Amino acid sequence: MSDTKTRKKQDASQDGERRLNMIEAINDALDTAMQRDPDVIVMGEDVGYFGGVFRCTAGLQEKHGKTRVFDTPISECGIIAVAVGMGAYGLRPVPEIQFADYIYPGIDQLISEAARLRYRSAAEYIAPITVRSPFGGGIFGGQTHSQSPEAMFTHVSGLKTVIPSTPYDAKGLLISAIEDNDPVIFFEPKRIYNGPFSGYYDKPVEPWKKHPQSVVPEGYYKIPLGKARHVTEGEELTILAYGTMVHVVEAVCAKKGVEADILDLRTLVPLDIEAIEESVKKTGRCLIVHEATRTSGFGAELSALVTERCFYHLEAPVERATGFDTPYPHSLEWAYFPGPIRIGEAIDKILSE
Known part of the structure; x- marks a missing residue:
């Protein structure tokens, strides 16, 4: 049984509401966006058959096919460059950078190409790409798996920067980002992928299954950026x-x-x-x-x-x-x-x- 099918059996809590963690909400957002728009493409290292290092894309290749959900070479510069070209062509690519720490080789493409494409072409071309990436600490990843580089991107005119903190927001914001006509950096706090946090406070906050923002509606909804x-x-x-x-x-x-x-x-x-x-x-x-x-x-x-x-x-x-x-x-x-x-x-x- 695929991860997606298993999740559908587990995400309904006893109160009858559909409660998801952030990983599941992101997966649901991608699935919803791909169902609504055939131009939405998911790409990145291990996002296809494996379903992503954190399983955010699990089951999407099986459902939407290898031409819409596919693995890329280990080349962040190449991933983002191809996504910019796809966006200019008319697609809406959602490239995943496996960790935010790996995004630096692709920064030139983001700053010099994606962020400036609309302006330098007098709006003839746009770069409607959403670059997803886990960021921040929480998994003892050390210096190359734990960085928080959001300030670097907020400095660049033409880029939008989004950081959700709950499953409900993650789905609604990701759909809005995918439908936006400008490039969006979508950072996902990996420390709360599976719950608000644990082992950090003497009385941890309630787990996702009780958190009010874990109730994630089925189907399409947006949260404005x-x-x-x-x-x-x-x-x-x-x-x-x-x-x-x-x-x-x-x-x-x-x-x-x-x-x-x-x-x-x-x-x-x-x-x-x-x-x-x-x-x-x-x-x-x-x-x-x-x-x-x-x-x-x-x-x-x-x-x-x-x-x-x-x-x-x-x-x-x-x-x-x-x-x-x-x-x-x-x-x-x-x-x-x-x-x-x-x-x-x-x-x-x-x-x-």
Whole structure:
């Protein structure tokens, strides 16, 4: 029995709702997009027969055929270059880069070709490609399987950057990305592929089967790019996060009893600056959390935007809790992540001002 068939038997919980983890939701999004549009193509290393290193494409080749779901050589530059050509031709390719750390050989194609194609051709050609890639830590992958390079892509005009934190969002955002006429970098936090997180807090958050955002409707739906999600409502401070850190922040606030306005940004470009501005003006305080390195991380841009737009409403300096400015550690990755202690200290500092 294929992975897809097995999953269909298991994803209905006792309450009758269809509950998926993020891997299953991404697989469902790809399947849904391919059923709706014959121009959607899935490609990458081991995405075909094997179903992807994390099984996100399991069963798709069997269902849609080898011409629409196929393996590529181990050449990230070639994968993205071919995808750009396919997009210009009229297809909607969804290339997978096996780990975000492997994307660097293809950066020239993303920056010099995909991001600029619409402009340099006066909109005669577009590059409607969605580059999927697992990113961040959580599997003890060390320096070459754990990086968070999102800030690099947010700097490039013409690229959009999306990072889901839940199964429901992963499916809706991925379908929107595939249908978008501009190139999208779709980073998937591998640490929460199978659940919010475990072994990181003394009381882990509820598993996906109980998480409200694990309910993933069948069929087609979209979540618009550029709209943040309000995770919790609060008056004490605003916390901006995305990906894995959304769940860590939520758990820390629950532990400390802090009533925070937590915003899951979901897309970094385009950014929902209106939601951020509204929240910070309400609370007067802002904490930014991400697991990427601190220097030139996306949190620096967020801090600048908040200061520019909300300066006269701030009652304390904007704070950041981030990864360290060091090479990514292997055995010490749990210390590298912003965790309960560092996030808690940042919250206490802001609230004491």
